[in-house]
Amino acid sequence: MAETPDIRDRRIHTDLAHLRSLAQAARALSFLPRQPARSALNGRHASRLRGRGLNFEELRNYQVGDDPRTIDWKVTARTGEPYVRVYTEERDRPALLVVDQRLSMFFGTKLNMKSVTAAEAAALAAFRIRAQGDRVGGIVFSDQAVAELRPKASAAALNRLVSTIAEANCALNVDLDVEPSMPLNTPLEKASRIATTGNLILVFSDFAETDDRTEMLVRRMAQHNDVILFPVTDLVATQLPSAARLVVSDGQLQAELDLRDGTVSARIEEVVGARVARAIGWAQKYGIPVLPLTTARETLPQLRELLGLGRGAG
Numbered sequence: 001m002a003e004t005p006d007i008r009d010r011r012i013h014t015d016l017a018h019l020r021s022l023a024q025a026a027r028a029l030s031f032l033p034r035q036p037a038r039s040a041l042n043g044r045h046a047s048r049l050r051g052r053g054l055n056f057e058e059l060r061n062y063q064v065g066d067d068p069r070t071i072d073w074k075v076t077a078r079t080g081e082p083y084v085r086v087y088t089e090e091r092d093r094p095a096l097l098v099v100d101q102r103l104s105m106f107f108g109t110k111l112n113m114k115s116v117t118a119a120e121a122a123a124l125a126a127f128r129i130r131a132q133g134d135r136v137g138g139i140v141f142s143d144q145a146v147a148e149l150r151p152k153a154s155a156a157a158l159n160r161l162v163s164t165i166a167e168a169n170c171a172l173n174v175d176l177d178v179e180p181s182m183p184l185n186t187p188l189e190k191a192s193r194i195a196t197t198g199n200l201i202l203v204f205s206d207f208a209e210t211d212d213r214t215e216m217l218v219r220r221m222a223q224h225n226d227v228i229l230f231p232v233t234d235l236v237a238t239q240l241p242s243a244a245r246l247v248v249s250d251g252q253l254q255a256e257l258d259l260r261d262g263t264v265s266a267r268i269e270e271v272v273g274a275r276v277a278r279a280i281g282w283a284q285k286y287g288i289p290v291l292p293l294t295t296a297r298e299t300l301p302q303l304r305e306l307l308g309l310g311r312g313a314g
Contacts, residue, residue, distance in 0.1 A: 010116065011108070011111060011112050011113065011116060012108075012113055012116070013113075013116070013169055013170050013172070014116050014119050014120060014166060014169050014170075015166055015170065016162065016163055016166040016167075019119065019120065019123040019162050019165065019166050020162065022120065022123050022124050022127060022300070023127040023131075025124070025300055026123075026124040026125070026126075026127035026128040026131065027127075027128065027131055028304065028309060029124060029125070029128045029303060029304070029307055029309070030128065030132075030307060031095075031125065031128065031129060031200060031202075031228070032132065038308030039306070039307045039308030039309075040289060040290075040291050040306045040307065040308070041228070041289050041291075041307065058085075058086045059072060059075060059083050059084070059085055059086070060083065060084060060086060061081060061082070061083060061084075062076075062081075062082035062083060062084050063084075066084050067084075070084040070085050070086070071083065071084050071085075072084065072085045092133050092134040092135050092153055093134050093135070093198060093199065093200060094134070094135040094136075094137065094151035094195065094198070094199045094200070095125075095126075095129045095134055095135065095136045095137070095151060095199065095200040095201075095202070096137050096138060096139065096151060096191055096194060096195045096199055096200070096201050096202070097122050097125060097126055097136070097137070097138040097139070097161070097202050097204070098138070098139045098141075098187055098188065098191050098201065098202065098203040098204065098205070099118060099119065099122045099138055099139070099140045099141070099165055099168070099204050099205075100115075100118055100141065100184070100187075100203075100204060100205035100206060100232075101115050101118070101119070101140060101141065101142045101165070101168035101169055101171075101172060102141065102142055102143045102181055102182060102208070103142075103143050103172065103176060103181065104181060104206055104208040104209075105118060105172070105205075105206055105232070106172040106173075106174070107234060107236075108234055108295040109234055109235060109236045109295070110234065110235050110294075110295055110296035111295055111296050111297065111298070112295045112299070113172075113295065114206050114232045114233070114234060114295050115169055115172055116169065116295075116299075117232050117293050117294070117295050117299050118204040118205065118206075118230070118232050118293075119165050119166070119168075119169045119204075120299040120300070121204055121230055121232075121293055121299050121302075121303060122138070122165055122202070122204045123162050123165060124299070124300065124303060125202055126138070126158060126161055126162060127158070127162075129200070130153075130155075130158045133153075134153070134200070135151035135152055135153045135157075136151055136152070136153075136157065136158055136161060137149045137150045137151035137152060137157065137161065137194070138161045138164070138165070139187040139190050139191050139194075140161075140164045140165055140168050141168075141182060141186070141187040142168050142171065142172070142182070143176075143179055143180075143181050143182045144179065144182075146182070146186060146187050146190060147164045147168070148190055148194070149161050149164060150194055151194075151199070181208065181209050182209070183209040183210070183211075183214075184205060184207065184208070184209055184210050184214055185209075185210075185211070185213050185214055185217060188203075188214065188217040188218070188221070189217060191221065192217055192220060192221050195221060195225050196224065197224040197225065198224070198225065199225040199226070200225065200226045200228075201221055201225050201226065201227045201228070202227075202228050202230065203218075203227070203228070203229050203230060204230045204232065204293075205230070205231065205232065206231065206232050206233065207229075207231055207276065207278060207279050210278055214278075215278070215282055218282050218286070218288065219282070219285075219286050222286050222287075222288050227288050227289075228288070228289045228290075228291060229279050229282070229283065229288060229289070229290045229291070230290075230291050230292070230293055231276045231279045231280075231290065231292050231293070232292075232293045232294075232295065233276055233292065233293070233294055233295070234294070234295045234296070235294065235295070235296050276292065291303075291306045
């Protein structure tokens with residue numbers, strides 16, 4: 001797959017070369033069950049991370065030193081001799097990254113666009129997961145299309161995923177024809193069909209266009225998989241200027257918002273804040289870890305702090 005062209009301002013768009021440059025820094029991160037003390041995945045959330053499972057390998061005669069808990073009592077009773085079940089740890093586990101690159105993500109007021117923060121965080125996670133030996137794939141979606149990449153254990157598959165993220169990010173622009181926004185349910189339904197059990201599922205999104213079915217899909221995936229939500233927000237949700245007028249556009253229609261009217265500011269904050277509130281509500285109800293990201297800061301230091309590693313470089 002051809003590389004996307006170099007983009008001058010990576011706060012607005014991120015190109016493939018930049019995402020690839022995150023590979024080395026990603027090695028400091030970890031999404032495995034054992035977490036640093038200050039990690040947002042520590043404590044009760046760590047119990048949700050199952051790690052790699054065990055595969056049954058063989059039945060064999062009991063030998064001195066074997067763990068008695070591995071004795072297969074049914075076979076032992078049938079044969080009259082003690083037998084044990086031998087297991088080996090799975091070599092890898094599949095991880096599926098759900099990456100939102102809809103037009104609602106093409107927004108930012110401080111440092112990055114939400115789409116850039118999501119793309120960088122997803123790339124960092126993809127590099128780290130593959131480096132620890134696990135399969136990695138993704139569902140990368142815009143308002144027009146959904147790219148489905150099933151988890152595989154190869155450098156080519158990793159490159160294809162990162163390339164797809166970069167291409168979707170670079171395709172975002174204010175001149176796109178306005179279409180009905182793709183509901184988050186569409187990529188989540190695809191993810192639930194791919195990740196039936198024992199997967200790690202990471203969702204990077206602003207959680208626009210969600211409803212009761214969205215919650216049902218998240219709950220269903222979390223029953224048999226490890227799910228981590230990464231809601232991406234912008235400071236406009238909580239720090240709107242109180243004495244200003246904003247001109248906003250969806251690419252075709254334009255409107256002026258008078259923020260001196262407190263009801264206008266309150267309504268904007270209510271709508272945007274409700275998205276994150278829903279994700280946090282799911283976390284509380286179903287024990288799903290939530291790692292919130294903001295466009296106001298560099299992505300890597302945020303992830304490092306959320307995973308209990310300190311700011312570090314970057």
